[in-house]
Amino acid sequence: MMLAHGLRVTVSDPQPDVESRVRRALPLIAPALRALGLPVEDLDARLSFEPDLARAVADADVVQENGPERLDFKRQLFAAVEEAAPAGALLLSSTSGLRATDICQDMRRPGRLLVGHPFNPPHLVPLVEVVPGQLTDESVVTEAVAFYRALGKRPQVIHKEVPGFVANRLQSALFREAVHLVAEGVVTEAELDDVVTSSIGLRWAVAGPFRTFHLGGGPGGLTDFLEHFGRNMEAGWAGLGHPRFDEATVRLLSRQAERDFGGRPYQELEAERDRGQIAVLRALGRTPADHGSAH
Amino acid sequence: MMLAHGLRVTVSDPQPDVESRVRRALPLIAPALRALGLPVEDLDARLSFEPDLARAVADADVVQENGPERLDFKRQLFAAVEEAAPAGALLLSSTSGLRATDICQDMRRPGRLLVGHPFNPPHLVPLVEVVPGQLTDESVVTEAVAFYRALGKRPQVIHKEVPGFVANRLQSALFREAVHLVAEGVVTEAELDDVVTSSIGLRWAVAGPFRTFHLGGGPGGLTDFLEHFGRNMEAGWAGLGHPRFDEATVRLLSRQAERDFGGRPYQELEAERDRGQIAVLRALGRTPADHGSAH
Incomplete structure (x- = not known):
């Protein structure tokens, strides 16, 4: 760059x-x-x-x-x-x-x-x-x-020096639940990935979680969203998983990754992701060359 | 539809x-x-x-x-x-x-x-x-x-009837940490949203969390990723936040949403998000009209 x-x-x-x-x-x-x-x-x-x-x-x-x-x-x-x-x-x-x-x-x-x-x-x-x-x-x-x-x-x-800063903490919080859902057999890794790319991933490329829920609240915004869904969401937090990377879990995750993604060469998967990433950046006018314009 | x-x-x-x-x-x-x-x-x-x-x-x-x-x-x-x-x-x-x-x-x-x-x-x-x-x-x-x-x-x-199914559980897990980071003053809501749209959101529109970390492991895939970063990530899970939607938190979140997003009419924000969403779907060849083609 x-x-x-x-x-x-x-x-x-x-x-x-x-x-x-x-x-x-x-x-x-x-x-x-x-x-x-x-x-x-x-x-x-x-x-x-x-x-x-x-x-x-x-x-x-x-x-x-x-x-x-x-x-x-x-x-x-x-x-x-x-x-x-x-x-x-x-x-x-x-x-x-x-x-x-x-x-x-x-x-x-x-x-x-x-x-x-x-x-x-x-x-x-x-x-x-x-x-x-x-x-x-x-x-x-x-x-x-x-x-x-x-x-x-x-x-x-970032205004405070917390471990993992912001993006990696958020990513890690979601991944914890992802590991839980796969370990429990609710979905496979490839299925979970599909869920994300066809819903929340798509949303969060365009509008972050707060803006998304602000819009989810209708004209009353985040205030209305929290009033209607906050209590339910808080109750749901108590039910989220607490997986560990113990031997059995690591074995399961590795084996599924090998099955779901391992059939294609690394370079090919990487190139496919990069092409998609570039297409999204261009579609949203957020390439380095767009710098200073929208967003 | x-x-x-x-x-x-x-x-x-x-x-x-x-x-x-x-x-x-x-x-x-x-x-x-x-x-x-x-x-x-x-x-x-x-x-x-x-x-x-x-x-x-x-x-x-x-x-x-x-x-x-x-x-x-x-x-x-x-x-x-x-x-x-x-x-x-x-x-x-x-x-x-x-x-x-x-x-x-x-x-x-x-x-x-x-x-x-x-x-x-x-x-x-x-x-x-x-x-x-x-x-x-x-x-x-x-x-x-x-x-x-x-x-x-x-x-x-979805292979098991768990509460919240999959997408909402993942979304809720990430949002819990998002609320924690805003409540702790690490970033504001608008800043957190920017972090997401310019990193993990962008990634997860294209490749879900497992594929992302499979690629993050290099040619050794998810197995290598977990070997190098799994222990650290597990340790980080223990440090993630446990916020509640108590009165003070709800007031803080509502006030920030009003300040960060409330300056523009709801319909305008919604239309902007929808335009972005459509642009991304088209860029990735994932509109309903593309059905049956790539992905």
């Missing part, structure tokens, strides 16, 4: 084969970028590799860290980045689980660090969760949001 | 204004039906009204009941329907909460009754949950599925 938006990108990774891996991956995602309306000529013209971290960040405006999910690693890394990068650089961690408040512990100017959590595949999922720590400067939050917007992403500031 | 597919429809409702209400509503949904590729000329040519239940169902092939969600009411109604309808008629209840096993208690031939649970608005949400009771004939399940498919719907047989 950064290259397609004309940014100069330096990749710094201690693994010796990183350059060949990245250069092989670029032509594979280029068709998707093109379908999203982005320029893909000479994508690698502004791309370079620099294993030495200090040299890599020496003149960076933005540092986006994607290292291992270990607090000690990220603490050390950002202390080193801070020493070598320009004082005004925006420092972003892609962590999906750690808090900026903890990652910045060894930094002298922790105000420039925050979490910018993207979702896979990042060129197809617009959301970036922007999660400031307790010490992050307010102006740095604004800068991070502007940076991601300029890339055609949908940044969303 | 039934009218647009050329079926003859007789509406039987004791309310005296039902005819004028239905005739007023038809032109309002006609543009959406047309956008979905369905014929909308003379929609009401095959529509009639018959307040007398016995006369209304006397030569029906299919009876779809949409009455109040009270077990005693539906038990009585289907006992009466059974007396008056042809012996081979398919008897469907739209209930979102009751079991066919209970509704059929006063029937002499309970094998023809089952639940066919549609979602609002039924001309835009493809899913119908088909939920047989313990006494439903297997052949009747097959008939119900074929009936909904012929209308361009996506019927899904």
Whole structure:
């Protein structure tokens, strides 16, 4: 996304084969970028590799860290980045689980660090969760949001550093019940997936859960919805499942996935999903190239 | 949907204004039906009204009941329907909460009754949950599925009569966490909606949660996904919220909905959502007119 938006990108990774891996991956995602309306000529013209971290960040405006999910690693890394990068650089961690408040512990100017959590595949999922720590400067939050917007992403500031942030918590809550329903034999995995894509998934691509229920309440909105259905829904919460990933459940889930999805090559399933995703983004006018227009 | 597919429809409702209400509503949904590729000329040519239940169902092939969600009411109604309808008629209840096993208690031939649970608005949400009771004939399940498919719907047989069936349980599980996150001030309702529409909603319109995580596991599929992330996710489940719809929470949710969505007329929000929904269905080749093709 950064290259397609004309940014100069330096990749710094201690693994010796990183350059060949990245250069092989670029032509594979280029068709998707093109379908999203982005320029893909000479994508690698502004791309370079620099294993030495200090040299890599020496003149960076933005540092986006994607290292291992270990607090000690990220603490050390950002202390080193801070020493070598320009004082005004925006420092972003892609962590999906750690808090900026903890990652910045060894930094002298922790105000420039925050979490910018993207979702896979990042060129197809617009959301970036922007999660400031307790010490992050307010102006740095604004800068991070502007940076991601300029890339055609949908940044969303998260106001408290709760574990899992927002999207993964919501996803995990639904998946818990999904596992329960499959483990109980109410539906199979493929059947449950079909239920979702033909009802709530379809709805939530267009309007989130609150807007959906606000409309579900009729002209009286969410207030009327909660008055009519709130008590029932709360009673239903008590009946939701509490599955565990014990051996028997994992075996059942794996076997069903193998049966329901395993018959087709991974790349084929992935390409099919990506085509669908791009079609939806285009239909809703929400590609990176539509940035700044509707929604 | 039934009218647009050329079926003859007789509406039987004791309310005296039902005819004028239905005739007023038809032109309002006609543009959406047309956008979905369905014929909308003379929609009401095959529509009639018959307040007398016995006369209304006397030569029906299919009876779809949409009455109040009270077990005693539906038990009585289907006992009466059974007396008056042809012996081979398919008897469907739209209930979102009751079991066919209970509704059929006063029937002499309970094998023809089952639940066919549609979602609002039924001309835009493809899913119908088909939920047989313990006494439903297997052949009747097959008939119900074929009936909904012929209308361009996506019927899904649910194998156990659990409360809330599948889609509403999944929706409710996610909404519980959504209420928690808003009540805790992690995000506002509008912000949470944006998170969903720009990440998991978008994904689940195209691929359900199991397929999504199967792909998330890489070539090793769901098995690898669970091995790498299952333990973490299970640990996260313990930290999900347990909100209640107490007075303070309902007040907060209502006030935010009023602020976030109340600034625009209900009809405008609804029309915007419907346009988005239609655009997505068309982009994915999943309109009723695409029936039988992809997916």
